[in-house]
Amino acid sequence: MTQRDWIEKDFYRELGVSSSASDSEIKKAYRKLARELHPDANPGDAVAETRFKAVSEAYGVLSDPEKRAEYDETRKLFAGGGFSGGFPGGQGFPGGFPGQGGAQGFDLGDLFGQGTGSGGAGGLGDLFGNLFGNRGASTAAGGYSGGQRPQQGADVESRLTIPFEDAVRGATMTLNISSPGTCDTCHGSGARPGTGSHTCPICGGAGVVSRSQGAFAFSEPCRDCRGTGRVVDEPCPECGGDGVSTKVRTLTVRVPAGVDDGQRIRLPGKGEPGRYGGPPGDLYVRMSVTPHRVFGRSAKNPNDLTLKVPVTFPELVQGATLTVPTLDSTVSLKIPAGTQSGRTFRVRGRGVQAKKGAGDLLVTVEVAIPQRLDEAAAAALQEYADATKASDPRADLLAGER
Structure with missing residues (x-):
């Protein structure tokens, strides 16, 4: 995916959030949709699979602050396919430009360095080229250079549920992930095996086409070749010409000791494959830790384990030596x-x-109140109450009321 595609895609609408949504709101919306649309939850549902890919693509851009800022700027400048009668904000040029014969004679191509002069020096071609992934590369005539530029693959996020003990001690886990990958049939070319591609007849291989709107002329990505400058002769039957198809991959994930619930592990280069020689994206595995029956994690320091131990009233009063469990054995x-x-x-x-x-084990002792007492225990408790009735534990609490 290039920035050229951003003009025609509304990633905020894909995730169902506003353009002013916070990072947490975007993450929450993506996680909800990803769970609903994941291929594992919708086997054989092509519509859900397509939506899952679209939602993942949207999150890959909006979750990255730099990509999101660039996307917002691109959409702001070229919303709706071009400038609305002038420059962003509707500010036209009623007086025209010197030597242009007024507004009707102004061609935005000159602004982008596509005029008939010596070509491109000083225009805004380099500036706006960055918005389209052009990175300043231009043709000899000063316009956008076409062809199949390397494109980095999108990042992918998956979830892995692990037992409490594995999260604390660390483990090597196997993860089966359903995500876009290089098409096995065409090996990423997008063409049916045995066929090739040809120069796009619409844009002539430039990847962009010029279009006029009122007084302005401007360039936009070619829709026929998707900005690549090439059109396959026969699309691959498996991927439809994209060069990428959804597949199930088995990966080995090394979970470090002490990983916490909700934490992400980054696997570089394990995301979506790049296109036209571009590098692959990254895979982010979000950990979901199953709660333990007796142990917990400290909110102040996740490396500290917590444990609640029930004790009797006599043990608290007289003192005692308790045997308490640890993850590995017991301790006194x-x-x-x-x-x-x-x-x-x-x-x-x-x-x-x-x-x-190493973290510590935090043991909290809590007195256990018996639900029922037999006759002997009840009598002994009453005897204790009678013997200690002169001692009021609430004396200080009620001192101000007297």
Whole structure:
């Protein structure tokens, strides 16, 4: 995909967001659509597959701040296929230009360096060339250079669900991903095997065509060849001439120790393939970590594990030595006499074993209240209550009310 394609595509509409949407709103909209339209969730549904590709393409541009800014600028300058009777904002040139015979004699081609002079020096061809991926390359006459320019592949995002233990310890996982890849039939050429391509008869291989609108003439990407300057003789039956087809790939993903829920892992060069010799995009794997039955992760430091341990009232009052679990084994924890319910103890080095150092295990003790008491226990509890009724734990709390 080149910036030339941006003129005719509304990525904001594809994702169902406004052009002023925040990064989080764009991400939220993409994740919702990706889950609904993913080929794995819609096997054999060609419409859903096409929408999935369009949504992925839109997110690939809008999630990148630089690409989004360039896309917005391109759409702003060339919205609707050209300038609306003048320059952006509707500001025309009622007085014309010197030597042009007024506005009717002004040709925007001169502005882009496509005049009949020595060609291109000083015009805006280089400036607007960047908006179309031209990067300043021009023909000898000063216009846009055509042909099949290398195009980098789009980035792809996928999701991988892993167990809590693998997220903490690290693991090597296998990921099956359904995404665009180089067509196996035409090997990316877009042409049916045994056939070739020819110069586009509409643009003459330039990749752009000139069009007049009122007083102005301007160039736009050729729709027949999609700005490549070449037209295949017979489109590939598998990819329809795009050179790219959706396929299932099996990849090995190394999950580092300590990866957190929602974190992304980048696999360089594993995204969509580039076109015309361009480099491939990247694959971003978003982690979804399954919660553990007893362990959790600290909000302050994800490398610290958390654990809640139920204890009895006598253990808190008299003190005790508890045996508590870790991910690997068990550890002894001494509870001092008079410990309050809800106190947290730190066991050093028993958390996530990350490269930057091991985290800790945070053990929070909570008194367990029995649901029922037998006759002997109830009698003993009443005896305790009678013996301690002179001690009011709420004395300080109610001091101001007396």
